[in-house]
Amino acid sequence: MKQGTEMKINRLPVRTWNWLHMNESSLSDIDTVLLSRDKPADGPVLTLPKEGISCIRGMSTGMVEAGFRDIATGMGPDMEDLIRESGTPVEIIRVKKGEKPEAPVKLAFPCKEGEHGLYAAYVYAEEGSSVTVIMEADSARQAGGTAGFQTRLYAEKDARIRLIQVQLLGKEYGYLNDVGGACEEGASIELVQLFLGARNIYAGGSVNLAGDGSRMQTVIGYLGTKNQKLDMNYTAEHYGKKTESLIEAKGVLRDNASKLFRGTIDFRKGCAGAEGAEKEEVLLLGDEVVNRTIPLILCGEEKVQGSHGATAGRMDEEKLFYFCSRGLSREEACDMMARAGIDAVCSKIPDEALVEKVQAYLEEGGRNG
Numbered sequence: 001m002k003q004g005t006e007m008k009i010n011r012l013p014v015r016t017w018n019w020l021h022m023n024e025s026s027l028s029d030i031d032t033v034l035l036s037r038d039k040p041a042d043g044p045v046l047t048l049p050k051e052g053i054s055c056i057r058g059m060s061t062g063m064v065e066a067g068f069r070d071i072a073t074g075m076g077p078d079m080e081d082l083i084r085e086s087g088t089p090v091e092i093i094r095v096k097k098g099e100k101p102e103a104p105v106k107l108a109f110p111c112k113e114g115e116h117g118l119y120a121a122y123v124y125a126e127e128g129s130s131v132t133v134i135m136e137a138d139s140a141r142q143a144g145g146t147a148g149f150q151t152r153l154y155a156e157k158d159a160r161i162r163l164i165q166v167q168l169l170g171k172e173y174g175y176l177n178d179v180g181g182a183c184e185e186g187a188s189i190e191l192v193q194l195f196l197g198a199r200n201i202y203a204g205g206s207v208n209l210a211g212d213g214s215r216m217q218t219v220i221g222y223l224g225t226k227n228q229k230l231d232m233n234y235t236a237e238h239y240g241k242k243t244e245s246l247i248e249a250k251g252v253l254r255d256n257a258s259k260l261f262r263g264t265i266d267f268r269k270g271c272a273g274a275e276g277a278e279k280e281e282v283l284l285l286g287d288e289v290v291n292r293t294i295p296l297i298l299c300g301e302e303k304v305q306g307s308h309g310a311t312a313g314r315m316d317e318e319k320l321f322y323f324c325s326r327g328l329s330r331e332e333a334c335d336m337m338a339r340a341g342i343d344a345v346c347s348k349i350p351d352e353a354l355v356e357k358v359q360a361y362l363e364e365g366g367r368n369g
Contacts, residue, residue, distance in 0.1 A: 007078040009176075010204050010233035013264055014298060022260060022294050025202065025231050043089065044119065044135075047106040052099030053131065058089040068122050071152045073180030074204025074233050083150050088118040093133065095159070097126040104132035104164075104350065109147070111139040111169060116146040123151070125159035125187075132162040134351055137169055138197070141364065144172025147198075151179045155187035157211065162190045164349055168361050169197035171226075177203040185211030185240070192348045195222040195230065196361060204233040209243035209274075220249040221345030223338060223362075224257030224289070233262040238304070242273040249280040250341040254334075258290035263308070269300040278308035283341065285314070285334050 011024040048055055073079060093105055107121060123133055137147055147169060153161050161181070169175055175198035181189045195201050207216040216236055224230055236245035247263045265276035278295050295308035324333060339362060346355050 007082065009075045009078055009202060010231055010262060011076050012233070012262055012294070012296065013235065013266060014296060016294065020294075022262065022292065025260075027202070044091065044107040044109045044121075046091065049101035049103040049105065052096050052101045052129075053105060054094050054096070056092040059092055068124075068152050068154065071154065071180040071182050072206050072208065073150065073152070073178045074206040074235060075176065075178040075202065076204070079148075079150065079176065079178045079204075082148070083118060083120055086118050088120050088150075091121040093121065093123045093131075095123075095125045095129040095131045098128045100130040104134045106351075107133070107135045109135070109137040109149075111137060111143070111145060111147050111173070113140060113143040113170075114145050118148045120150045123153045123161055123163070125155045125161050127156040128158045129156075130160040132164065132350060134164045134166075134349070134354065136166045136354060137175070138357075139168075139170040139173060141170055142172070143170030145170075146174040146176075148176035149178065153179070153181035153189055155181070155183045155189055155214075157184045158186040159184070160188045160190075162192070164192045166194045166349070166354060166358065167197055167201070168357065171197065171199060173198040174200045175202065177201075179205040181205075181207040181216070183207065183209050183211055183214035183216065186213045187211060188215040188217075190216070191218040192345065193218075193220045194342070194345050194349075194358065195220070196342075196358070199228060201228070201230045203231070206235040206237065207245070208237045208239065209245065209271075210239045212240040213242050214240055215244040217246045218248065219345060219348060220251075221342055222249070222251040222259070223342060224251065224253045224259055226255045226257065228257045230257070230259040230261075232260065235264040235266060236276055237266045237268065238271040238274040238276060238301075239268050240274075241271060243271055244274070245276040247278045250344060251281070252283045252285060252338040252341060253289040253291055254285040254338070256286065256288045258292075260292045262294050262296070264296040264298065265306050265308070266298045267301045267304045267306065271301050272303040274301070275305045277306070280310040281341070282310075282312040283314075283337060284312060285338065
């Protein structure tokens, strides 16, 4: 990718009408900002379980084995080019065969005011192993900068990877989050994401269900306020027989926030018996919010089951009246409803301290309007 050109990210696998402006998103000059840094951002604070997991820190992207590089990601090849051309060091986490540590791997990314950072982490789970990886990105509440992340996951036969990503960046930050995964026979990848901070959020995820009986589940929670922009693209690629996928998003839009969600279930020829579903629930708490969703189900195989459903609506007036009759203001009632969806995603985070941090972040946002 030539520096200074537009990055094309979050492309739909099959294009729709151009006038909808949903086929892809363009980013101007962000590569110039990230490639012209004086020095790379500091790496993450890493916490590993005592046994069963190894980590190679700071590996050059050019040295990463081809198996990882071949995994497609949700944001697409321009993001891959950016990571490679920037020389971003990679954290490579490997879980040994049959190991199932109870404690999670933790990567904390404390982002600074004015910092423009790129980060990459790859997770490889050997046969029959299981691991939970928690990635947290945060900064001061008023901070600005750019933070780009790429995470690749590979699960061997009967392995399980659970990736949890929590984003609590400052209100002037730009945030890019790119995930790609691949599953062998009987393997599974679970992705849990919570996006609360940053002004502009670009996120993509793609999982290749190559092995028979492999599974993926993606749960996304977001809260868009003020002038926040969320642009998302998620794909489940079914190649193996009797594979399963679920893409589920729960979000709230307030004030002048905007959101574009692309969700694709792609049934490739030969994936007989596969099942896939997309679900989205959006609560609209402002007259000026922009909510756009484009679900796709692509069928190259007849013997499959695919479904999608999207629910978007405003606060139920009867429910609002009930809360107000119990002494809550209209604003407090809306806050309570907004928190309910976020709490549902938080229930999937096995880290009490991080959940408390999320709650504190939300409470501070409420106090600051």
